[in-house]
Amino acid sequence: MTPADLSRTVLHAVRRAVDEDALRVAVPPRVRVERTRPGGSGEYACAVALQLAGPAELPAREVARILKERIAAEPGIGRVDITGPGFLCLTLDAGADGAARVALVREVAARGNEYGHGTALRGEAPLLTHAAEVRAAVTADAVAALLRSQGAAPRTAPTGPVDPAWSGLGVAATGTASGPATAGTDGRDGTAETIRPVPAGAAAADLLVRLGSDAARWGLLRAANHDRAALGDGLLVQSAGNPLFLVRYAHARAHAVTRAARALGVHEAPGPNGEPAAYDNAAYGEPAALALAALLADHPAVLLAAARHRAPDRLARHLEAVAHAFFDFHDACPPLPAGDEKPSAAHRSRPALAEATGTVLAGGLSLLGISAPKHL
Incomplete structure (x- = not known):
């Protein structure tokens, strides 16, 4: 629930x-x-x-x-x-909640990277204006993606000259990422609103050279709009202290678990009644599994709130929480048998939760315009 x-x-x-x-x-x-x-x-x-x-x-x-x-x-x-x-x-109730977690894993598997997308904002067509500055442009681009995920039809428009280097960060170098670069409305759109984060203090070309597109976008979007973006070299460090690396590593590790489980023949093996054993809810009862499943269940609400509040930082922080919960789950409830250990029902079930985690992380990173490699 x-x-x-x-x-x-x-x-x-x-x-x-x-x-x-x-x-x-x-x-x-x-x-x-x-x-x-x-x-x-x-x-x-x-x-x-x-x-x-x-x-x-x-x-x-x-x-x-x-x-x-x-x-x-x-x-x-x-x-x-x-x-x-x-x-x-x-x-x-453990039994009822276990059934809900079964349904959750199935829903994520069925919807893939679009898990959490909805129609709550259908009919809204806001015009998102922003300064001709890199953080404003990237933030408007991410907000537009979040709005589209909830059924809205946004447009973005800079209030000054477009920087061609924006294209390296996933923002259109001519016009805008979501519509013509013109202010005002055409009768179909609602009132124009301005996306106004604290400026980055750096040019797009400099960020691309120092950090690359993925790290630069994460740095620009991770902080709330009223906070200064952290754009140091720490964004490139491959350690758990770097939230971007943590999220992408959790995604890659989730895929590695899924691949290994299939290679061992313990993923989606038939259950006693013919159902996939990967959806055996008894294996989702450990505290670490409960915490992870709860965060995955929250994902649709997080996407909607991030869209409504024009706050991609909410999604970034949610992905960090999912990554931390995944590693807690991975350590406390090993998804794969170790050494000569005989696979148990849990080992046939936990990879499904790991796979759902990878799907949620990939979908969230995609909305932020950041790649989610399966190997790191």
Whole structure:
């Protein structure tokens, strides 16, 4: 279950409480469910009881108690605890959540690099204007790609002369990457908006010579628009301390796991009922696998938020988190048998999660205009 699924679950419980006259409040249009912070109780937390306490004229913990029994009865919920002034802490049912992870792996496999793409912004056609400066141009290009991934039809337009060196960074050297280089609208587009990050302080040609296209784009996009971009030689260092290398190495390692599993004959072997054993949900129950699967499940929401907020840095940070979680999973739950170890059901299942990780990383890097080599 994703946070969006849990939000709907909690809302359903609120409606039940209202229908049963246990609560006398207006049902909110939405509630926020977030992952529990380290050291907290449960897997997810929700403050809806605090939100409803005033309108219900009840203490927040009493509202939480009313909702607790109804949320606990919902499919997929294993346990509900009340903490602090009235926070609801949710723990998922292992079996139901395992089925959700099976569905997640299948969905990523089916959609490939377009996993997470959607139509939430269909009908929007913004004109993204930007200064004739390299960071602004690259950021507008990445924002346009994110918008297209969510069904929008953006155009980009510089407000000054185009730098021919932009082409080396994936931005069109003449016109723009997403439409004619003209300001204004043609009646089909919404109000023009300006993409205005802190300037890079370097020219495109210099960045290409020093860093190359991939490292330069990562450096330009990784920082939030209001922060200065880090464009030092550390972007070229091949170590885990370089986030770009970490993400690309995780992608390459995920592909290596998939190749090795197929060579060993342990990837997608038939299960007891004819289903692919790679989708055996029992092997996804370890904490490291749960954490990785949760981040993969969050990917569609991250893409939509990055598009809506014109913030490619959100996607870059998400890819870093996925890469870290993948290596934790790889170390804690070895996807491949070691030495003469006999392959287990887990070894026939974990490569599918590794493959899904590689797919998500490749799709995310592609939206940032960065290559995802299978070998490093």
